[in-house]
Amino acid sequence: MSDTKQRPYHHGDLHRALIDTALAMLAADQTWAFTLREVARRTGVSHAAPYKHFRDKEALLRELARIGFVRLGQAMETALFPGLPSSREKFVAAAQACIAFACHSPGLYRLMFSADADKAADPRLHEAAMATFGVLLRLLQEGQQDGRFRAVSITAQAAASWAQVHGLAMLAMNGQLLEEKVGPDPVRAALDVLMDGLSQSSRKGH
Amino acid sequence: MSDTKQRPYHHGDLHRALIDTALAMLAADQTWAFTLREVARRTGVSHAAPYKHFRDKEALLRELARIGFVRLGQAMETALFPGLPSSREKFVAAAQACIAFACHSPGLYRLMFSADADKAADPRLHEAAMATFGVLLRLLQEGQQDGRFRAVSITAQAAASWAQVHGLAMLAMNGQLLEEKVGPDPVRAALDVLMDGLSQSSRKGH
DNA sequence: TCCTCCATGTTTACAGGGAAAACTTTTCTG
DNA sequence: CAGAAAAGTTTTCCCTGTAAACATGGAGGA
Known part of the structure; x- marks a missing residue:
């Protein structure tokens, strides 16, 4: 939400970004009880976006x-x-x-x-x-x-x-x-x- | 749900009954992803009843x-x-x-x-x-x-x-x-x- | 005996979550 | 350059966990 270029509609590599976020949360909590919505939130996309990348x-x-x-x-x-x-x-x-x-x-x-x-x-x-x-x-x-x-x-x-x-x-x-x-x-x-x-x-x- | 006597308001030993139901479901599914509400349902009580017995x-x-x-x-x-x-x-x-x-x-x-x-x-x-x-x-x-x-x-x-x-x-x-x-x-x-x-x-x- | 209390149930209510559906915006491709 | 596919978003549905308020009935004291 800044820099010189604003985030484009397409994330670029949301697949990877979601994985990274999830890995970080997993490491932080030592549990995978996190919600998919929270992963999406932290990655800066809507809560349904992950479903385009994971069933x-x-x-x-x-x-x-x-x-x-x-x-x-x-x-x-x-x-x-x-x-x-x-x-x-x-x-x-x-x-x-x-x-x-x-x-x-x-x-x-x-x-x-x-x-x-x-x-x-x-x-x-x-x-x-x-x-x-x-x-x-x-x-x-x-x-x-x-x-x-x-x-x-x-x-x-x-x-x-x-x-x-x-x-x-x-x-x-x-x-x-x-x-x-x-x-x-x-x-x-x-x-x-x-x-x-x-x-x-x-x-x-x- | 019948016999000669209909179930009284107080279950008798709901604590144990809930445990038994949950154990049965655990054995059936090999997972504890079951919901508390389902346990209550199968035990024949309301979905909030278990909270009187388990935090x-x-x-x-x-x-x-x-x-x-x-x-x-x-x-x-x-x-x-x-x-x-x-x-x-x-x-x-x-x-x-x-x-x-x-x-x-x-x-x-x-x-x-x-x-x-x-x-x-x-x-x-x-x-x-x-x-x-x-x-x-x-x-x-x-x-x-x-x-x-x-x-x-x-x-x-x-x-x-x-x-x-x-x-x-x-x-x-x-x-x-x-x-x-x-x-x-x-x-x-x-x-x-x-x-x-x-x-x-x-x-x-x- | 009767009345009242408390444990045990029930109903209602609410804040999320997972997942599907329908819609929108880019990008890719012929 | 059209139009399809890909990748987002919004909306919607149903379900869950859990709290709160209410109901019931049995046990103990007046």
Whole structure:
């Protein structure tokens, strides 16, 4: 409502603007209870405008979740970059990146795994989730190939690992891993328990 | 709406009736997106009646969650009853009971761990959740005392265990542990990975 | 016994919200 | 340059959560 050029009738990229607003609100409230009307309001358009870009509110939420999975995947990949020595270290780094992501964006993380982001309702969301999951799978495969992880069903290990990492993320996010209760680095400790289960044999102190 | 006696003005136990209706709807839809008005409708009272028993919708949801925790605790205790031999077997039994509970009542389970059942907002809910969590803690303690589990920080093990069990429950509930993908008994397999991490030494095939 | 109080219901009222429909303004395209 | 499609806006509908005011009937004291 100013500058030299006044806002044109067409927003330019309302699709993206709505997503950004919604992401901001999600980050601020840590909940997706916000109303679509409020998103529109803050974006400076009428309350019906969003419906030109998203079938309904859930469609917007699914898009947010999809972006979340993409970001999470990137965060995990980035954590791997430094070329860590062992499979074990790599795995731990990726897991910690996931948990850090959850702690940094709890609202988004929760949305990603909530029923309101129904993966069956959106192939793109499903695909993004699977791709991120794939990072974990790849690490397990590498671990098995270089002989550091026990050679049992990859998918069983993946289930265990994923469950562990996701569970830890939830606990950490909710502040249920307080230092007094659970030691100095509970995430590391819990991951060590997991890694001991995955590993070929050695039980050295990481 | 008939029988010989017509419903009196006072319902008798509307509090309980509302809970029952809501639990039924939760089980039917696997979501707590139902409206309070619909709950009232199905219970056969006016849409404002519930407010005499619950401050708001969330209060009802918290009560449902509390009941869920009580039931989950009972399910786990029951699973322990047969007097299983080793700590390991007991632990696995309790974990499986938890996962079975989640698969049987996915809506309730999800509600219990959702932000809509804010434990900070209701001491009774918080207490119930902690009591259920305590079952796990007790099993770990027993395991350490009889020397079958490694004697590291109980709370670290608890975090790892809880994360694992909860994570598996979520995956199982969402049907993401399909047999083709993950072997015949993925839960058992994943728990074995965990138990191997917890255990003192032996890596026998359970 | 009867009267009055209070918990428990009901009706009414209101401020939003989600979503559809109909209308308007740009932009794109043949 | 016409006209269709895209992207906004306004209007409208029905629904929800929740508060407030009113009604009812059972329990306890005069």
